[in-house]
Amino acid sequence: MIKVILEAGAKIGRKASPPETMGPVAKAKLDSLRDRGFVMFDHLVGTPEFAKIQADLKKRIEGEMKFEFPCLAQTRIDQQKHADLIERSFRVPASELERRGLTFERSDIHSYEDLLERFKPSTLKLLMPDDHDYFSLWLDPLLLSVIEGYMGFQPILREAYVRRNFPCSYKVMNHNWHRDTNHQHHLLKAFIFFNECYVDTGAHRYIAGSVDSPLFRDKVYYSDEEIETVFPNGSNDHIISEVPAGTIILEDTRGLHKAGIPQRHYRDLGFAVFVPPMLFRGGSEYFTISKSVHASLMPGQQAYIGRSNIIG
Numbered sequence: 624m625i626k627v628i629l630e631a632g633a634k635i636g637r638k639a640s641p642p643e644t645m646g647p648v649a650k651a652k653l654d655s656l657r658d659r660g661f662v663m664f665d666h667l668v669g670t671p672e673f674a675k676i677q678a679d680l681k682k683r684i685e686g687e688m689k690f691e692f693p694c695l696a697q698t699r700i701d702q703q704k705h706a707d708l709i710e711r712s713f714r715v716p717a718s719e720l721e722r723r724g725l726t727f728e729r730s731d732i733h734s735y736e737d738l739l740e741r742f743k744p745s746t747l748k749l750l751m752p753d754d755h756d757y758f759s760l761w762l763d764p765l766l767l768s769v770i771e772g773y774m775g776f777q778p779i780l781r782e783a784y785v786r787r788n789f790p791c792s793y794k795v796m797n798h799n800w801h802r803d804t805n806h807q808h809h810l811l812k813a814f815i816f817f818n819e820c821y822v823d824t825g826a827h828r829y830i831a832g833s834v835d836s837p838l839f840r841d842k843v844y845y846s847d848e849e850i851e852t853v854f855p856n857g858s859n860d861h862i863i864s865e866v867p868a869g870t871i872i873l874e875d876t877r878g879l880h881k882a883g884i885p886q887r888h889y890r891d892l893g894f895a896v897f898v899p900p901m902l903f904r905g906g907s908e909y910f911t912i913s914k915s916v917h918a919s920l921m922p923g924q925q926a927y928i929g930r931s932n933i934i935g
């Protein structure tokens with residue numbers, strides 16, 4: 624009974640009229656998000672604020688190497704020995720990858736160049752730095768107003784991080800088409816592009832209008848061939864995000880999507896995951912924010928941070 628009431632409650636809000644206070648730009652973005660399941664923002668492209676964070680990010684990744692460990696080393700994958708893992712696109716607990724000798728730690732690397740040469744990771748993940756500039760970008764006011772219009776209430780920022788993706792030989796998890804399952808009814812992800820993206824640098828892909836489609840619901844992952852028989856490359860709903868740096872794509876990732884694999888260079892992508900506030904769920908494993916950085920945000924942004932994420 625409680626489950627039924629909670630389920631009914633969870634659906635409230637979607638498709639409500641936009642608030643009176645919403646400006647025309649946000650209204651147009653909301654219409655597009657409702658219609659297609661995604662919308663793009665370009666108001667930060669070419670701005671000095673964005674360039675500052677881009678430069679800082681490069682320093683944190685290449686200089687300080689403050690990403691998460693252990694990392695999967697593509698150089699340690701053996702086609703025969705790890706055939707079962709390849710088949711599952713490495714969707715197993717990190718402890719299994721460690722046990723099978725496929726990961727490396729911070730203590731294994733001497734420099735960023737050394738890491739690339741010896742381990743060839745497909746992805747490095749950097750948790751959100753405790754820094755005002757990053758949080759104000761992740762909680763951009765125009766983005767928040769569209770998010771609230773779409774959900775019909777104020778959600779929370781559940782996860783906040785950046786991934787650097789490299790060319791790689793083996794597909795890892797979200798290189799395959801899939802639907803996210805963080806929440807059954809309310810889920811939005813913002814993808815923040817830190818470099819310009821083309822097909823050969825790993826453009827993100829999305830199938831517009833697929834959120835409520837009954838198709839492709841019986842497996843976790845789908846191949847390009849499976850998806851392209853229904854949504855061919857170049858068709859109206861098969862969206863390939865070739866975008867300039869500074870673009871933000873807000874997407875209902877309950878729809879079909881996947882990460883492109885760069886064929887050259889690398890791709891830096893910021894992730895912000897928005898879900899309803901959930902009782903009895905801690906959040907600090909996903910990111911933390913100090914009291915002073917929290918205090919520097921606007922009240923409308925502070926409201927997105929769960930109490931368990933605030934430290935110090």
Ligand SMILES: O=C(O)CCC(=O)C(=O)O
Pocket residue numbers: 797803826827828876880881882883892
């Ligand atoms: O990296 C991307 O382009 C997509 C990431 C993704 O599939 C996900 O976050 O679920």
